[in-house]
Amino acid sequence: MKTAVIGGTGFVGTRLVERLRSTGHETTSHGRSTGLDLLTGAGLPDALRSVDVVVLTIDAPSFDAAASPFFRSTTQNLLDAAGRAGVGHIVLLSIVGIDRVPGVDYYTAKISQEDLVRSGPIPSSVVRATQFMEFVEPIMSWTSDGDVVRLPTTRLQPIAVDDAVGTLADVATGTPVNGIVDVAGPDVFPLDELGRITLRARGDERTVVVDESAGLFGAVPETAIIAPPGARIGAVHYTVWLTSGPPVS
Numbered sequence: 001m002k003t004a005v006i007g008g009t010g011f012v013g014t015r016l017v018e019r020l021r022s023t024g025h026e027t028t029s030h031g032r033s034t035g036l037d038l039l040t041g042a043g044l045p046d047a048l049r050s051v052d053v054v055v056l057t058i059d060a061p062s063f064d065a066a067a068s069p070f071f072r073s074t075t076q077n078l079l080d081a082a083g084r085a086g087v088g089h090i091v092l093l094s095i096v097g098i099d100r101v102p103g104v105d106y107y108t109a110k111i112s113q114e115d116l117v118r119s120g121p122i123p124s125s126v127v128r129a130t131q132f133m134e135f136v137e138p139i140m141s142w143t144s145d146g147d148v149v150r151l152p153t154t155r156l157q158p159i160a161v162d163d164a165v166g167t168l169a170d171v172a173t174g175t176p177v178n179g180i181v182d183v184a185g186p187d188v189f190p191l192d193e194l195g196r197i198t199l200r201a202r203g204d205e206r207t208v209v210v211d212e213s214a215g216l217f218g219a220v221p222e223t224a225i226i227a228p229p230g231a232r233i234g235a236v237h238y239t240v241w242l243t244s245g246p247p248v249s
Contacts, residue, residue: 163234
């Protein structure tokens with residue numbers, strides 16, 4: 001079985017390519033740096049030649065309303081090319097809870113991407129992951145001002161990217177589920193508490209202030225993006241990851 005990871009040069013994709021290759025699976029990696037342009041379709045025929053499974057891990061260039069046309073165009077181009085190439089399984093990386101947050105442009109865009117994949121003629125699997133542990137500090141940077149970090153109390157269930165990649169690899173090498181697989185970290189935190197835990201672990205003396213309107217997650221209902229019953233649960237706890245994982249700048 002041959003797998004092509006579209007977005008294989010990105011944060012998740014590089015790890016997935018390494019995981020699949022390390023377990024003996026023939027895997028190719030594709031992105032802009034390899035000559036693939038999903039907006040125009042350039043490079044798709046070569047990327048999908050003799051491929052059995054495609055894993056799509058690309059991200060949009062922005063979190064605003066522009067994400068919707070980007071995901072629609074790139075995903076439709078991929079699906080059309082995959083159909084012509086005879087691909088037998090499409091796996092899409094998505095986000096837990098996005099169908100419960102209608103007011104966020106980026107989540108709406110991801111839903112439209114999911115709909116395209118799930119309604120197409122190619123058997124598919126959607127892997128929804130919660131927020132990556134590696135992104136907690138960047139999330140905090142969105143609403144930092146001097147010595148203060150403003151964060152809402154929205155619940156997050158952060159997952160280590162390697163745990164999410166493990167689920168992606170399992171799904172990609174298995175039978176299409178023609179549905180959704182949720183995967184999340186083992187612990188749920190209010191985002192403001194997560195911020196305080198992170199700052200203490202980093203020796204950062206900034207203060208976290210609760211602001212329910214702050215940042216992207218200020219528009220998210222309190223428990224909307226934690227894992228539903230039946231989700232796969234990763235092994236790595238955030239407090240353990242903080243002491244062993246490098247900070248992400």
